[in-house]
Structure formats: structure tokens, C-alpha cells
Amino acid sequence: MKRVTFVFAGPAERVSLQGETSDFRNGIPMDRREDGAFYTEVDLPPGAYAYKLLVDDHWVLDPANPRTVQLGEHVNSVRVVDGTGEPFLFAPAPPFVEILVDGSVRLLMGVRSGSGATPRLQVEEGEGLRDVPLAPAFEDGTHAWFVGELGAASDRVAFHVSGSGPFVHQRRRDRTPSWLRSAVLYAVFVDRFRPAEPQNGWEIAGRTTARWGGHLRGIERSLDELAEAGVTCLYLTPVHPAASAHRYDFEDPLAVDPLLGGEVAYRALVEAAHARGIRVLQDLALSHASPTYPPAADVLKNGARSAHAGLFQWSASGALLHYGTRTDAPLLDLRSETARTLAFAVVDAFLARGVDGFRVDMAAEVPLPLLVALRDRVQRVRPDAAMVGELVPNHAWRWLEAEALDAATDFGAFEILRRALVRGSLQGVARALMEGDLRRGGDARTSAVRFVSTHDHVRLATLLSREGALHRLPLAYLLLFTLPGIPMLLYGEEVGLFSSAADEEPEDAWPDRMPMVFEGVLRNEDLRRVVRTLAHLRRRSRALTEGTLELVHDEGELLVFRRAAAGEVVDVVISLADGPRTVDLEDDALPYVRTELLVGGATAEGASVTLLPQSGAVLGRSAREPAADIAPRARRNLAVLVEDFQQARETPLARPVRFDFAVTERCNLACLHCITHAPTRTREGTARTLTPRIVDALRDDRSASTMRGVSV
Template identity: 40%
Template sequence: MPRQDPTSKILPASDQRPASWTFRGAFPGIEPDAPVELLGEVSDWQTGIPLAASAGADPDERIATASLDLSTSVYSYKLRAGGRWSLDLDNPRTRARDGIRNSVLSVGGAPEPLLFAPAPPFVVRAAEGDHFIVSAGLRRGHGERLRLSWQSGDEGGEIDMPPLAEEDEHLFFRAKLPCSAHPTRLRFEPGPNEAFLVTLAPEDDLPAWWRDAVLYTIFVDRFAPRPGAPWGHDPGPDRPAGGHLDGIRAALPRLADLGVTVLYLTPTIVAASCHRYDLVDPLRIDPAIGGEPAFARLVEAASARGLRILVDLAFSHAGRGFPPYEDVRARGLDSPFAKWFLWTTPRRGAPRLRHYGRREDAPLLDLDHPEVRALVLEATTCWAKRGASGLRLDMAAEVPLDLAVSIRQTFRRDKPDAVVLGELVPAHAHRWIGRGALDCAADFGFHDVLVDFLARRVIPAELASLRLTLLELDRGAPGARSLRFVSTHDHPRFGSITRKHGGPSRTGLLGLFVLLAWPGVPSLLYGEEYDLFAETPRTEPEDVWPDRMPLPRTPDPAATRASSLVRTLLALRASRPALRRGAVHILFAEGGVFVFRREHEGERIDVAVNVGGLVEIDLEDDEFPGASLLFCLGEARLSGPTLTLATNAAALVLRARG
């Protein structure tokens, strides 16, 4: 392993965890007893880790300690106290992006000037499985190139790593190396003299059905009624529309024909609201949507059509009617259930229940409490026995890591080929996947880039390309480990944002086009195949009721045309290995033009999208000179290797060898 670097915080081996660390921060103007927290990739950038702190030499300084259980990797972090942020004054090593600097904590990683550790996100097995990917950062001012030598058994070599991307303080490089049964030794120039030892984990255990999955998100209350029941009127925020599990079952033929393979259902338990994230009885399916019998009918009918069901496990907060909450409301801290919940710790006055967001009737559950954890695992077992093929772990980054691991183990014990998907906002998904807490994580960064580039039109293609590349580096979890989307039930629909910023002539289909041509598991929001949108969308996440409208029972002609285009795209994705499994390589990104390539097992497809003026794109390729138009959205024409795209147009071009 590398030598100790006296100028940075670096631990030489991950098997020495948990390890004790000392930090020093400066927080001008804070009160002497203000608590100090550690935030960053050591957790989720949102939930602070409390530190034991004492006064430093300067009145504004705090010296803090923590014992951290960390795997081999490189972690960006920062200190916070009294609402103020500070770098670690005892650690000069930093990493910066978009003008924001953070301190760097290295576990088993390289010293300066190299940013690398022999683990995700810097070393990952490629989605194709026949090679692994090595990425590394080099601090600016230490050269413009990075050379990699490697040795694995009798094989080895030396290569210049191709440039990947740039940050404020580092240049990043990436190379592909063949997978081997032998451990691989890596050495960098510039870099430490000692080699890094990489032992790849065995082939991941993602089930085959998930690798080619297409998810369809159903907001249960707003999708379809019980057959024969009235439908169509939007009752407004937080009011039930009457969605029913039997209505979902009636829609299965259409969804299967569309190309969907997995139905993700928002919570179906007994809860305090129509969205059902504020639990009342987490072990029982709400009779208002058909109860246990309707869910059993849905699972059976879906299975007969080759469709699977993924359900939501949401335990962050409860609602009115939850018996422990009602007991606490009546007896306060004297209730035997008081410790089931999180409480404030005021300097003056009595503690008060903490609630979710701005609500005052949604107390936060303490997921470290043994009885709460037992209830979570009991609910996990219930869903496995009901026939669900997967769980979506709501607010996964805020679930204690050891509990998330137990949830996945419990579910897979009863359902060996199951998948646990995490609603994970932070980009560094490898932390949860590598520790066995999740099989796949939502990629909110992808959503944000496509919204900014294609819907709001506030960034050019070159910035979108850079952000997507850095996101892939951050995640350290390629292929089917990432769930990608352009709309969610907690955000304004992509089509709504597009029209808000561009008028009625624009549609949301460009977002779906890029989504279905990009790697990862795609997820559509109900009605997105109809290009459904809200006339006056709200922009505040989780308060997007205009975009949670009931799904139209009979689509209009425009919605029917949109559905036909989406069906064609999904059929192409299902039939083309390059679109399902292929690696991605960005060919060109400038202004409003974005071109990338998908390639797998000898099949090559170029993907182009244009949000600027009329443009001609040269797709010259000496190895694959043949070109044919596989699919187009909007006005597109191919003449030899030249692709002409009108504004708001996109195309798939199939390449052929000469």
C-alpha cells in the first residue's frame, strides 16, 4: 500500500476500521456550546454525524473527534457548527467542483498528487463484465497526463490513461483493463512507488430480470379506479381520487404491450394520507384500494404476463392513527412508545416531537430503536410473502446502514432473486451498494442534468456532458446498478417543465428519448407515455399535486401518438443489445447538440439530439462506415454519414461495418 502522506488524512488499510479521526474547524461567531457535525461522503451530505468537540486555540476554532467505519475509498467531507461550514484546518488536502471546496479523507488511497483508491468509485467492474474500469484524478500543476502500468498473473502492460473530465483542482483519467481471476497490481506515474492491489469482487448478484428491466411508476391513488367506478376528476392536493389495485390489474395488457416489465407501486399500506407515506398500519394493505385480495389478484395477473411488482417500504415517519403515535400524543414522554420517535433537544423547555418536513402531524420514527427496527423487518417479510419481486427503500440515505443491510438480507432470504432499490439522492451510490444495503440506487443527478439541458434549456451540451461524466465517476456503480428517470411522483413532470420554459410547441418526449437510449434501468412515471403534463405545475418537490393528476381514462389523439413513439423506443431497447447493455461514449457535445454512442457485442448505435437550430452532424466512422436511420423523433434526415436534425429532433443511427 502507499506510504503515509504527512500532509493529508490517509489510512493505509480498510481492515483497520473503525478508525478514530480528529478534525479542526473554524466557525466565526458561533456560540461556545454549538454542536459540531461531520458531513459528506462519509454519510449522505444531509445527515450530520455528531462529533465530540472541544475548544481550540482560537476562540472560533473547535477540535472534534469521531470513530468512523469506512471502507477503502476517498471521501469528500466538511465540518458544520452553528449553521456555518468549515474545511478541516488540519488537512490541507481538498477537492473542488463548481467553486465548492471540500476536505478529502483517504482510506487505503494514494497520497498527493494522485486522487485514487483501489475500490469504487475509482475501480469498478464494467456493466459488460469482461473488463474493469480504472479512474484516477491528478492534481492540477503536476502534469497533463497519467500513465498506468498493471500486472495480473502473467498478463500486464503500460498505457497512457485517456482524459476523462476536469474539476476545479484535478484532471481525471480513465482506462479499461481486462478482468482476471488473479489480483491486479496498479502503479501510476506520477504517483507513489508502491503498487495498489486490486481484487475484483465476484460477478455481481443482480438477477437477470433486473438487468433488462423497464420500470413504470404508479401513484396508486391517481392511476385507475376499480372497474366501473367513476374517474377523471382531480380532487386536489392531499385528497383521494379513488385509485384501486383492480384498476391497475385491468391496465396490465396495455402496460405489457407498451414494453414495461416492472410495476413500481407507491405505498399501499394503511396510512394517514392518500399518498400513504405516513404509515398507520405498515403490515396491512389498505382496504380502500382492495386490501390483500386485490393485491394477490394483481400479483397473479402480472406474473401471468411476465410482469413483476416492486413495492415501497417507507418508514421515515408515521401519521395520525398510528397507535404508538396516538399514545405519545396522549401521554407524551411518559408513553412507553416515546422512544420510538425522534425528539428535539431544546436548551430551554420540554422536548418536542420532530416531524417530517413542514408537517406537524408526521412524527419521525427512530430507526435505531429495536422495536421500530423489528417492525420494519416484519413488514419486509410480509412483502416477500405477498409475492413482491422488489422493494423500493424510501429515503434510503437516512436509513441506518446496518438496518438497510438487514432489510435486503431479510427480503432476499425469502425471495432470493429480489432487488432492493434505494431512493438515494446523493451521488456516491457505491457506498450503499458496496456494503450490501442496496442492489440499485436512483440517479437524481441524471434527472437534474436532463431537466437543465433539455427542459429548462439553461446549460449547453458541453456542460451537460461534463456533469454526466462526473456523475458516473461519483456513482461508482455502472449499468443496472442505476435507476434513471426524467420524471418522478415527487417532482414536476418533465413535460410540464418543458412547456413552462418553452411553450406548448415543446414536448417531454426528448427526455424520454435520451433516457431510453442511455445506460441504466429506465423508469417511466405513469402517464409519461402520453406526454402528460400540468398546465400550472408547482416547482416545490413533494408538493407537486398538479402533476399527480388522475391518469386519463381515454387518451386524446396527441397522447395516442406519443404512446406509439414510446412503445417503438421500448421495443428497440428490448431488441438491441447496444441500447440495453452497451457502454456509453460521448462523441460530441456543443451548444444544443449532444451525440453519444452505445456499443455492445459488435453492435454500434449512434444517438443524437438537437435542441438548437437546424444542424448537420458528421457521423463519419472508418470502422463502421455504414449508417441507417433506426428511429427519429421530429425532423431528421440521413445522407451517407451526415445526419440533419431540425430543432427539438433526435435520432438513433445504426452503424454497419463496410
């Protein structure tokens, strides 16, 4: 960490620091000092932080800092900590250095537009430096961005950028539970999901904001259907007693609402879910209280004189602050020790009930040190528990690198996918998603929770119904389940629930918080079969959970991409074109094709896919027939090896016949004359470890070998 000072010397009444130092919505107030200038000090790890100053409600660039970077449509100031100077933008930290799920290292570097500089990124290796190949990634209004990759690296890596450096990156231990990688999340709005027992008229709710009678027992009796649909993890909206139907305004955050079945029903649900292999994440909602929460009731009555005043937020003028436009929902001051103690008590209570982790509501508004401490507390009790954040800001790397969250919602991808599907155009979608992944930081495959509907937004199906385009829904879920990321469904999406309320207001989500439908004509069973197929395919496919993403075609309204991992390859084809077209996906290296899914009337014959308007396909690919073919391949390779010797070929045609793998360069011995320098590398922290990416890259060669050795 380095203490970084920000100063604004201009005339102002109030100034705050907004941006990636915290969040663009929730800034850090700056204090006026005796000299009239405004100051704040922030402890920051290495990185590059985009920011602006909010000066008397006006957004301004920092006049004391000439460096800028563009995010989306806006140019911001940027403060670089322990990184490069102009014209380069790089620091030994996310999103510039990212450790990926397959063990490789992704590198990102910016070069100031118009500088004429040539990017050169090198890594220390042995006694010298090795160049890292860089490829153009994207451009914005301030920089050209380049991306590179290291197939393997030690825990400590030193980088040099065009002669400057070293910039040292130290790998942190990955604490994210492995089950989250292949999870299919399912968000349950508890009050609107299902009653404890069948109830006539349950499905008819309109816009009502009143409680509708959903019950934890209702969720429990739905588990078999959810498990059959491929769901592996439930995310439950708050279950504590509260003033509202959504229960985000708590009145007793430690309890389970008796109206939902109370303690007994909650524990029974968790136990029943676990029996079916389904995990449970509980929404952790601590932003605001209801007026019936005793400390809130007291502070609403007595104001700043209340003994509980320190638990809540107050404006500079001394007014009690509330959530949104409400005047009876005071905001907690989560920086206070009382609020911290309450937060720990809540997670302890739900861990005791058996939950598998938490979904943190409004995570960007929870102080980062508190989030870190909560995750530490949770994973001390349950090492395989997950902390997933509802994170609206795009700089997820800030929370992931701080080890505050295991994964976070990706609202950038949410907006890109919804916009494309509603307008009926794939133009630029893939490249926008790939750029978003690089800027967002983290490995999208394991840290980005992706979705096309939430309970706070109008459902995608509702938007499509207004456009007369409900036939695009299967393509939405085809994209959601085959692109990198952890897919999350909002309850009812799998059966096509949408609102047709004639008086619906813009941005009004209540009509889309309709009761779940379990039978009858309101269910789209064809869509459910598509979603079920995709969910089960993703669960068994390493290519879809951990695979690389290769963009094969992205022109017109045709999108073709490939996911690949551990010798498994999946090709995905989607067309939003108005007319039919045929796509030939012949690949001599992957001649064996298996059709996994066809939607919208698409057909496939081998690697040839015929697409009707608004259709898609998922194909499995492989280089060889089942495993029985491995031995003949090795025998054929030996015959080619003999020919190489007989004909004295300078360039052999045979593949290697023997592989010796060193799993790691680490060694706990201290041999002075070790030819691999393993003891020295271990002591200096530069020892490397074999990664899945390297093993996978050698798969075809290994299939032709006859001897393999492994040393540890």
C-alpha cells in the same frame, strides 16, 4: 474496515460530520470529550471520503486535515483510507476502481492541480508491473482527473501509483438480478392511477390533496396496456393504510389498505403482472408514521414517558422530531432494535405477497447496516429480487459498494437532462453526464435508475408546457432510453400528461399528481408510440442495455453518440438547433444501416440523417449482412492468407484463422510444473477470467476464422 477518528478542537456548542462518510444532509453527531474537543469514530472501508464539519450551523473545512477535493461548486475536506498520499488521489475502491457489466475494470485517478505531477498507474501482472494507459477525463478546482481501463482482471488486483503501493482491490460477487439490466420501470402513484371500475369525472382532480380513489384492481385492468407499451416492472407507491393520499405516513405498515382492495386485490395484481412478464417493486417507506399509528398516537400523547418512545427520534433538547414541517408525523429511529424488527417484518410480509423487490424510500436516511441486512434478508428469500434505492446524494458508490442496494436513483442526471430540455440547449450535457457517472460510481448501465419526472417534482411536460416547448418531449425520452441507465417513467409520461393549473405554486407537485388518463383528447398518442418504440428497442438491444458509450459529436446544439455491445451498434443523433442540418454518419467499418426511430420530422437515407429543428434519430449499424455472410468471409480470408505466403508479406493482411480461448485461468488441480501457472494463480487469487469485452473486441477477427477452440 478501518476505524477512522475525526476531531474538531475549536470552540463550539455542537458539531457533526457531514459528507460521504454518510450523507451531506444526514450527518454523524460528534461528542464533546473532557478535553473540550469533539470526536467521532467511523468504521470505513478503503476509499476517499469528501466531508465537511457542521459547526453550530456553519459549514467548515476540517482544520486538522489539509487535503481537499472539489464536488460540484464546493471544496471539501477529503479523508483517504488505504489509498494514496498527495499529490495523487486514488484508493483501491469505488469510484476509483469499478467492475463493469462487461467484465472490464474502469479506473479513475486524480492529480492535484498545480502539482506538476505525472500520473502513472500500474497493475501487478506475473512477476512485474504493467502500465495502464490513462486518458484525461475532466478537471475541477482541485484536481485533474484521469480514466483508464483493464480489459480483464483477476478477482484480486494490486495497483501501484507513481511508485507507491501496492493498493489491493478484491472483487465482490455481483448479486444484482440480471433482469434489472434490461428493465423499463414504471412508477405508479396508486391513489391517482385508476379506479376499480370506470368512474365519470375521474380525470378531473385539480390540486386536491385528498384521496381520489385509485385502486389495485384499476392497476390490474391496465396491465395489458402497460405490457404493450414495453413496461417490464411496476414500482408501486405505498399501499398500507395511512393518513394521506400518498400513504408515505403509515398507520399499519404490515397491511394492505382495504380502500385499495386489501390483501386479495394485492395478490391478484402481483399474480396478473407476473403472468404478463411484469415484475413488481413495492415502495418501502418507513421514515415517519401517521398520528393514527398506535405507537405514534401514544408518544404524541405521553411524550418521552411513552413505552414506545424508543421507536422515534428526539432532539438534543428532548423534543419529538417530525417529518418536514408537520407536527403529527413522528420520525422513526431506524437505529433502534424495535424499528429494525418492524422493517424486517414489513419486507417479509410483502415478499410473502409475491413482490420482486423493493424501492427504498429516502434510502440515504436508512442506517447503512440496516439496509445491508434488509437486502440480505430479501435475497435470501428471493435470490432474484432487487433493492432499488431512492438516493438523492451523488455518491451512490457508498451504498453500492456496501452491497446495500442493487441500483439507485440518479438525481444528478435528472437535473442535467431537465435543465437541458427546458432551456432548449444541449451544450455540455454529454460531458456533464459522463463526469457525473465517474463521480457517482457504479456502472450506470446497471446501477443508475434514470428519469425526467417523479411524483415529488413538477413533471417535465409541465415545465415544457410553460415554455411552449412540448414538442421537445419525444427528445427527452429518446435520451432517457438510449443513454446508459435503467429508464423509469412516471405514470402518464408516455401519454404526455401535464398540469396547467393557473394557481400552481413553485415546487408544488400535487397538480402533477393528477389522475391517469386512459382515453380521450388528454392523451398524446403520438408520444406514446415514440415511447413504446424506444421501450421495446431497449429491451431487445444489448447495445442499449449493456453497451459502451462513445461521444461522437458534442458541439453547438448537435449531439451524436454511439452505443455498442456484442457486435451490435446503435447511433443516436439529436438536434436542438433552430435550423435544419444534415449529418453524415458514414462508417466504412459499419456499412449496413437500419433506421430504428425518427422524431420531430427527421429523415434518414442510409447513414445520412436530415434533422429539422428539435428532432432526432436512432440508427442500428452492423459490419456485415446477416449471418449467412460469415462463411464467405472465412473463405475470402483463407484466400488472403494464401496470398500472404505467396508474396512473403512481412505484415500479413489476413485475419487469424484459428482462435483458442481459455475461459479462465482458474484450476482445481495442483500440477507442480503447469506451464500456465494456473494452480499458483488460483491459490493466490490472481487467476483471470475471459470477459465479454475481450470476446467482443475480437468479433470481426472471429468472423473470418475457420477454427475455434475453448478450454475451461
